[in-house]
Amino acid sequence: MNFPQLKMESTFGQLGLNIQKPVQEIEQPAAEISIQQPKAELEMETTPGKLTIDQTQAWEDMDLKHIFKRIEDFAQNGYQDWLAGMGRRASEGDDLMRIENGGIPIADHAKINGESPIYEFNIGFVPSHFSVKTNYQPGDLKINWKANKPEIDVQVNKPRHDYTPGVIRGEMKQWPSLKIEVIGLEVDEKK
Template sequence: MQLPQIRLQSNFIRTGLQIDKPIQEIDQPHAEQSIQQPHAVLEIETVPGKLTIDQTKAREDMDLKSIGRRIEEFAQNGYQDWLKGLERRAAQGNELMKIENGGNPLATQAKENSEKPMIPFNIGWIPSHFSVKTKYEPAKVNINVKPQKPIIDAEIRKPIHEYTPGKTSIEVLEKNRLVIDFINLFPENNE
């Protein structure tokens, strides 16, 4: 006996993909940079040192005096001698006025007026100690510095970006199908 049958035969769809990959290009150009460093402004001011040597006293000790100094000393000595002479004459005049008091004022005065006074002498240093005077003012240095800031110039460059998008194309290589077949659906009467 033959049984009725239904036969199904199916095929799935077959697709094909064609893929074009995306292309991306990035180029980064270098930045242009310029740096300048100006020199610092430097000012130096120097006041020179000053050495003063005064040897006037040493020269006077060695009797090497200036004309002005000699005239000044002679005038002072002359004035002092005049005052001493005036004092001596006044004192001697008073002694002579009082001759009645006794003594021998004429002989005493003659002896005083005729003798020169004793000049004391001792060992001395010529020129005298510390007679040369020195004075020193040290030099002064004034330094003034003005720093200068650097001059920086930078030009930034944007990146170069190129992009080609990818694409995908789909195609059907084989369509889907379903085949239905009936067998022994209507039995034959062979009896």
């Protein structure tokens, strides 16, 4: 006796995924930097030193006088000699006026006026010590300076970020199926 049989044929479903990957682009532009260094400001003010040397006294000690000084000395000496002469004559006049007091004033005056004067001299230095006079004013230097700070300008650029998200699409590559057949269900037609 034949029993009917069931024949089942199934096909599994297959799910397919279509994946489009995400795209990410990041670009960092360089920062823009501008640096300027202004020059330092420097001011210098100089007052030069001053040295004065006065040799007038030394030259005069060596009898090398300027003509104006020589004229002044001659005038001064002439005036002093004139005053001394006037005093001498007055003194001689007084001596002559008092002739009654005795003595021979005319002979005494002739003897004094006829002799050369005696000059005393010991050690002398020409020119004399400290006859050259020096004076020194030191110079002066004033320095003013100002250091200028650098001028720095920085512009930071933001990063460029482009992002395209990924896409996943599902699709059925194969649909599931079930096929059922009955085998052995034959009807005897002879009967």
